[in-house]
Amino acid sequence: MNHLAFVLALVGLLGIGAQWVAWRTGLPAIALMLVAGLIAGPATGLIRPEEDFGHLLEPAVSLAVAVILFEGGLSLNLRELQHAEGAVHRLVLIGVPLGWVLGALACYYVAGLVWPVAILFAGILVVTGPTVVLPLLRQSSVAARPRAILKWEAIVNDPIGALCAVVTYEILRQAGSGATMLESLVSLLAAAAVAGLLGYAVARLLGWALPRGYVPEYLKAPVILVAVIGTFVASNAIQQETGLLAVTVMGVALGNMQLASLRDFLTFKENMTIILVSGVFVLLSASLDLGVLRQFEWRFGLFLVALLLVVRPATVLLSLAGSRIPWRERLLIGWIAPRGVVMIAITGLFALRLDELGYGDGGTLVALSFAVVASTIVAHGFTIGPFANLLGVTAPGGRGVLVVGSTGWSLSLARALRALGVGVTISDTSWQRLAPARQEGVPTYHGEILAEATEEQLDLQQFGLLAATTENEAYNALVCSEFAPELGRDNVYQLGDAAGDDPRRLPDALRGRAMFRSGLGVEDVAMRERAGWTFAAARIVDVADFADAARSLPEDGGPLLLLRKDGSLRMFSHASTPTPSHGDTVLLYVPSDRIDAAGWQALGAADQLHRAEEITA
Known part of the structure; x- marks a missing residue:
């Protein structure tokens, strides 16, 4: 018990400490949190998440990610889409399928993964989570339109990436049960629709109850938080990994109701999100097994280069072709795509499930996912400011x-x-x-x-x-x-x-x-x-x-x-x-x-x- 208390205190100190150092120095907070987790985990052994938390680690991380996505959904103002010139719709409707296909090709031909694993991992790769994008945008002076596009894409694509992985996994799992691909796909789409409706219904219920005094002021923040967790768990009970979609829809719906009751909740949820992002990122970084890194092959390095310089830019440029977004902003959006907590959590979950299905690339996916996270954090975290300045797509930057x-x-x-x-x-x-x-x-x-x-x-x-x-x-x-x-x-x-x-x-x-x-x-x-x-x-x-x-x-x-x-x-x-x-x-x-x-x-x-x-x- 004393050791667990020490670990919790150390995680908080490292995570918030990294955020403070980032504020003082201007360095990317996500890069500092990654380094802090690696030092406290694999390097020194002070934190061993799987041993310290046991079976609680996965559900704790999942709930934290759910709250983070809900908070991100609350910050999505639908009126911002009017200024995005249709870019968000294109990046979701065109960019996700296109990025999935290009990512699968890179996974198979460059990284050497077998086709089923390549398709599943490419589905996860479409995410650019808010846990890493929002801290980058907070510390940079990117102009308003590309900032809004990157924020919307990060939050909307997070649950979509999880659903892409679920679709692939369910098709693989049911392949031996006689179910066709169409049947699997229809059932999953139905589950996703139910999850979205569940999130919207809970948001409408809160939007009706809060202004009418059915919840006292001092209980409003706890009620909303419990509603988020309950919605996430209930949706996952219907279909695994649809909870992320449910809480995202819930956050977007609730955030655009313009409820006066949410004003007092906003500060609370922002503080909680910062704590959760810091803690989860440090824990997941500390859980990296250096032994797994020995599986890292030279072709994985080529895969990272292809992902950074080919897959992401091609996805964005093709998706936004013919749009009103200036080419300078397209280049910036095509370069910025850091991955973070959600990708690591989902990859770790499906790596275990792939092993159960007889695919031997589960451990490789863990190493590859951390390599993707580390490389994108470093590459994008340290270049977003200079690249935005070079392209001339910066805001005055708070001066x-x-x-x-x-x-x-x-x-x-x-x-x-x-x-x-x-x-x-x-x-x-x-x-x-x-x-x-x-x-x-x-x-x-x-x-x-x-x-x-x-x-x-x-x-x-x-x-x-x-x-x-x-x-x-x-x-x-x-x-x-x-x-x-x-x-x-x-x-x-x-x-x-x-x-x-x-x-x-x-x-x-x-x-x-x-x-x-x-x-x-x-x-x-x-x-x-x-x-x-x-x-x-x-x-x-x-x-x-x-x-x-x-x-x-x-x-x-x-x-x-x-x-x-x-x-x-x-x-x-x-x-x-x-x-x-x-x-x-x-x-x-x-x-x-x-x-x-x-x-x-x-x-x-x-x-x-x-x-x-x-x-x-």
Whole structure:
């Protein structure tokens, strides 16, 4: 019992630790989790999943994958398909059969597998699971359309790949019982239809019960979780491996009902999914038997090359031929196809079943599946960013600032940010208030930033910071609270007091971080605008000299934003004071008479789009 507790703690530490290191370094999280599992498992023997968990390992992994797929289905917005130009339909209806055929040919002629095993393994190879695709997309700056296509393909194809393997296995198993291929296929398609209907029915039931108060708030997340597990198990009882399809349909249906009850569940399911993905990936990596790797032949290496450079690109390019997807995006989609947890789990399951049917390639499939996972993770994880940049299909990548509220001060802030080369968009519900920004060529968004349509009309991926600057402090707090889960609580800021004893003041938990260390409010910045305060920028050459000059600034102004050499943004607030280093640029808000004395250059005028002079000793 003590050893099992140690293993569980170690799995959590390695999985979440790998995610944290990936966040800090920019390295692919899936690659780090793979390495962590290999070190803790085959290399050191600290984790032996099959011995530690015994018969519980397979059902535990299966349930975890079911929850992961359900979470992925919840994130699939059907309205995204309108922007995919039919690519997802093509990749499913054309790409899956085509990839299955090409993969089977590669398995037989290149890897040397016998035809039945080659066909079964090729069916599994059509998956590009969300356990690996979503972390890659989260850490990259791929443009919105290829990002949506890759996400949809990964989540939709996961259960389809499992069904392809089930179809092949059932045909092989029933070959000796006298059943024809058509009969086997019809029965499996019927089971898949039942699974899809079951998932949809459970989603509709939840969609009816939750808004009507049949489930108390504190039980909604547990009820949904138990419903997912129950649906998965019930569907698998009807036909093995159809549970993945059922929970995927359930997630997509529930996620597109726009239930207010799901808002509180989303954070819970995202946290759970991160834990499950990390834990399952570490466990499966640790379960790899190094002895099995000795079966790896040179022709398997050629098979990996064929899979990466021939099968996947040909599948995507042929499927999207004649579509409206630009060829640059097709090339990116054709290259990115990492495999992960679902493929390993399904392959391991069917490897045992193939051995029972008398096929001797079961152990070979395990080694080959891990080789495919490792090679695709490394190849795609480390190249998705550079390749997207090379093809020019990248989004701004979270280096911009979204300013909510069009005022005289927010327009001055936008001018200063643009002068520093930072992308900025001003949002407001009033077309008239946005007129000055439009006249100066500042990007604007006209509409309610809190509306559901905003996600479709405004690509939030391009923003790394949000600044709420409207005249309503409570509305600013509401905006920050709404976008904190997506942008991060450290990246949403508002004008307002940093501290105070006024009982009418909103609690800190409901507010964004205060802009400026002194927490200037809306009236404060408006008064300073009238008094001639302006924005200035300083390029840091000597940190000590800048610190000396900054000490002479007024207490209620001073540094506002730090632009680092790598383009990342940090804001000065009452809660955090980033430390500038050589080559960084600091944006300040100061009285105009302090600028010349310090050697800084004002960025207030609309035509001043050049950077500030460097501070010298």
